[in-house]
Amino acid sequence: MGRVVESREWYLASYSPEGVPNSDNLKLRTLTLSLDSHSIPEGHVSLQILFVSVDPYLRTRLTGTLDGLYIHQYHLNQVITAYAIGKVVGSRDDKYTEGDLVLLSAPVAEYCIITSSIILRKIHTDTRISLPDYLSALGIPGFAAWVGIMVLGEAKAGSNVFISAASGAVGMTAAQLAKIRGCRVIGSTGSDQKVKFIKEELGYDDGFNYNKESDLDAALSKYFPDGIDVYLDNVGGKMLEAVLNHVNKYARIPLCGMISQYNKVWTEREGVRNLLNMVGKEVRMEGFMLESYWHRYGDFATEMEGYMKEGKITSKNKINVGIESFLDSLASLFSSSNIGKVVVQVNKA
Amino acid sequence: MGRVVESREWYLASYSPEGVPNSDNLKLRTLTLSLDSHSIPEGHVSLQILFVSVDPYLRTRLTGTLDGLYIHQYHLNQVITAYAIGKVVGSRDDKYTEGDLVLLSAPVAEYCIITSSIILRKIHTDTRISLPDYLSALGIPGFAAWVGIMVLGEAKAGSNVFISAASGAVGMTAAQLAKIRGCRVIGSTGSDQKVKFIKEELGYDDGFNYNKESDLDAALSKYFPDGIDVYLDNVGGKMLEAVLNHVNKYARIPLCGMISQYNKVWTEREGVRNLLNMVGKEVRMEGFMLESYWHRYGDFATEMEGYMKEGKITSKNKINVGIESFLDSLASLFSSSNIGKVVVQVNKA
Missing domain, CATH: 3.90.180.10 (Medium-chain alcohol dehydrogenases, catalytic domain)
Known part of the structure; x- marks a missing residue:
């Protein structure tokens, strides 16, 4: 039977x-x-x-x-x-x-x-x-973090990297990858407890609670006195707009997802008003879906398993x-x- | 003296x-x-x-x-x-x-x-x-058109190309370059007289007067039944937003300028609400300034003078x-x- x-x-x-x-x-x-x-x-x-x-x-x-x-x-x-x-x-x-x-x-x-x-x-x-x-870290979120930081973000030693949804599945792996590359990494997240967590356990250089920042522009001025080179966008909307006021020349913005916008029909989503800054700063913003990067999955898995076994990346x-x-x-x-x-x-x- | x-x-x-x-x-x-x-x-x-x-x-x-x-x-x-x-x-x-x-x-x-x-x-x-x-055509606008279409736009034979400010200095050269590449080229411009001009004198496959289109989305559905592969953006704002509802997978959007937004302070500029579409369609949007492409100016000038002497591009x-x-x-x-x-x-x- x-x-x-x-x-x-x-x-x-x-x-x-x-x-x-x-x-x-x-x-x-x-x-x-x-x-x-x-x-x-x-x-x-x-x-x-x-x-x-x-x-x-x-x-x-x-x-x-x-x-x-x-x-x-x-x-x-x-x-x-x-x-x-x-x-x-x-x-x-x-x-x-x-x-x-x-x-x-x-x-x-x-x-x-x-x-x-x-x-x-x-x-x-x-x-x-x-x-x-x-x-x-070894699954879809980790792979997204790897494509965003290592492939599209072109993060280099010394790059100023900003990560939203910083304690989320993608953000936490992305930050650790960026640190391995020698970047300065700042995260934005939604509670003081999470800010503590990303600094103490994930190795972020600093971070802030966006719910406590009435002026995102001012917050980014404070945390990025030298501007932003790479922004791994996981949230979209107002945060993306604020970032576009702080981008450096040739900044890269891999668009991984936009969680702040998912629960809204598109006409109700937050409009980004300062895309013009992308012209003068020659910013590249690029959306990605992992289906286009499966041919790199093996590279990713090998690299990431190595980092995890060495204790360089935790999840x-x-x-x-x-x-x-x-x-x-x-x-x-x-x-x-x-x-x-x-x-x-x-x-x- | x-x-x-x-x-x-x-x-x-x-x-x-x-x-x-x-x-x-x-x-x-x-x-x-x-x-x-x-x-x-x-x-x-x-x-x-x-x-x-x-x-x-x-x-x-x-x-x-x-x-x-x-x-x-x-x-x-x-x-x-x-x-x-x-x-x-x-x-x-x-x-x-x-x-x-x-x-x-x-x-x-x-x-x-x-x-x-x-x-x-x-x-x-x-x-x-x-x-x-x-x-x-041989100056700054022509060079911008060349970088936008030939370098960043990666326009290929058969690509569906959309150009805003289609009868302007950049647009008119861009369209002729895209036609040389074998693209299908549609233009948007601000009067019926200009629509006639771009079709009859610049070789656009078709065009429309955006002042007469109450629904830009519907207009783009009509002119791009197969979607948009390359959008050379000269205007920004509502037109860019409408385009993002019609982009094909891996579309390229070189941002050349945003004339519709220049007379407004940034907080009053039109917000683009559907950047999320860039994720799923894996769109690359990239601003550019010619200062970063001066090393290509010689290539451009040689190519463009050739086209003009052959009568392939008019200004x-x-x-x-x-x-x-x-x-x-x-x-x-x-x-x-x-x-x-x-x-x-x-x-x-």
């Missing part, structure tokens, strides 16, 4: 054009799945999901409108997906055997049966790297337990309540 | 933070100059100014605030300067003799005495190229006569009243 489980999964009940997604938009339901190898199709594996990565970009897939990040919208009544780490419990593919740990974009569920072709990589555990690290993960915590975890990204990478632990490893 | 002339020149009487500069800001005065070689210092030449180039960027030097293009502000009570063609009337430099024609950034005056080191190049007249062409120049017409000429840039490059003819050649 084989192993049959009740598996809870999150599905899209209704789109959320603006505001923070809530329980009208995402709901839990229960499926019954037969996980044994003989029950699943050829070329498939069944997985127990251990950890699910909770990232801001997911929010842009819930609007029902294709704009901004232009990632496919989730479909109504269908399970939603996210990057995750799963443990193989059944396999009809010779490359995977029971107990293997894999990284993939998976249903946000307790268990799933998927074609093995969508698996991104196997994970070989290392005592110096935790499983959630594969979703943060702080906020782990919420239970599949039911996914919606609150997603909402929490917009409330400045987290330090580090938000991960849902769905099952115990 | 030598040749002594009365020379009128424009000087800055007061800064103009916003609005169209007027006769309170710029005023004419008369100087007496001794032009003969023996009256001028070693290493200097005296010039009769023939043509002065009237370009939108000059406006940004009249605000009294260093922002936007970050070009040095003119000084109060000092003569203003602009690119010009002068004829040598006296010389204390062996490299220049009476009658030579030179291109330089000169006082906006009828005559001047300058150190010869600031001369950019001698002009050797050609029957197929008029003197004002050296200030338009339409709007010539206003008399030094006294400079202020109105400058103001006219902001009223959509000109077709082609605006030049003041100060003296007859």
Whole structure:
């Protein structure tokens, strides 16, 4: 008969054009799945999901409108997906055997049966790297940080680097990479506790709480007396505008995401009024999506695993337990309540 | 005794933070100059100014605030300067003799005495190229068009290219360069007469009058059913925002200038609300100033003179006569009243 489980999964009940997604938009339901190898199709594996990565970009897939990040919208009544780490419990593919740990974009569920072709990589555990690290510094956020700082930002020794959402999953890795490159790194984040954290645990040279700065321009004048060479933008809006008043000649602004703008329809987003500064300062602003950089993923993974094993890069993960915590975890990204990478632990490893 | 002339020149009487500069800001005065070689210092030449180039960027030097293009502000009570063609009337430099024609950034005056080191190049007249062409297609606007389209825009055969201020000095040259590259080129301009002009005389595939389009988004949907690959931005503001709703993956947006925004202080400029689209579409937006591309000026000049001699690129120049017409000429840039490059003819050649 084989192993049959009740598996809870999150599905899209209704789109959320603006505001923070809530329980009208995402709901839990229960499926019954037969996980044994003989029950699943050829070329498939069944997985127990251990950890699910909770990232801001997911929010842009819930609007029902294709704009901004232009990632496919989730479909109504269908399970939603996210990057995750799963443990193989059944396999009809010779490359995977029971107990293997894999990284993939998976249903946000307790268990799933998927074609093995969508698996991104196997994970070989290392005592110096935790499983959630594969979703943060070694996962999508870390890869985004690497592309932003090392590839597009062209950060050099002595560059003045500014990072918004500084204690978030991308920001914390980006800052450590910039420090390895010999940059001066300043972060902006949403609480005094986080400012303390990024300075004491992530190696930022300094940082500020944007909620306490009534004048972002004045804050940037204070923290960047020599101007900004690289701004890794994770927030957009007013912060991006303020930065454009402090850019140095030939500054680089890799646009990684704009979390401050995701919960608004585009006509309500904050307008940036000083793009003209980009002309005189010859600034390059460039958006990026990791799909265009997969050919560099190997370079990134090798480099980053090296840094982590040497202790040069650490990752702080906020782990919420239970599949039911996914919606609150997603909402929490917009409330400045987290330090580090938000991960849902769905099952115990 | 030598040749002594009365020379009128424009000087800055007061800064103009916003609005169209007027006769309170710029005023004419008369100087007496001794032009003969023996009256001028070693290493200097005296010039009769023939043509002065009237370009939108000059406006940004009249605000009294260093922002936007970050070009040095003119000084109060000092003569203003602009690119010009002068004829040598006296010389204390062996490299220049009476009658030579030179291109330089000169006082906006009828005559001047300058150190010869600031001369950019001698002009050797050609029957197929008029003197004002050296200030338009072969001058700063043409060079800007070349950098924008050929260097930063990376326009390729088949690229969908959009050019704002399409009948202006930069736009008209940019469009012809893009056509040489095999692109599909659409222009936006401010009157039906100009739309006719750009289609019939500049080779644009199509064009529209932005003053008649109540919905720029709809206009771009109509003219770019396959999206925009390259946007050479000369205007900024609402047009740039509309373009960002129609960009293709990896679109390039060289920022050449933003004439729609020059007469406003930065906080009053039109905010661009949809920069988030740059992330998903992986758009590169890059401002440029020609000072960073002088090392390419020789390449540009050779290529452009070739095109002009072959009749592949033409330049339409709007010539206003008399030094006294400079202020109105400058103001006219902001009223959509000109077709082609605006030049003041100060003296007859």
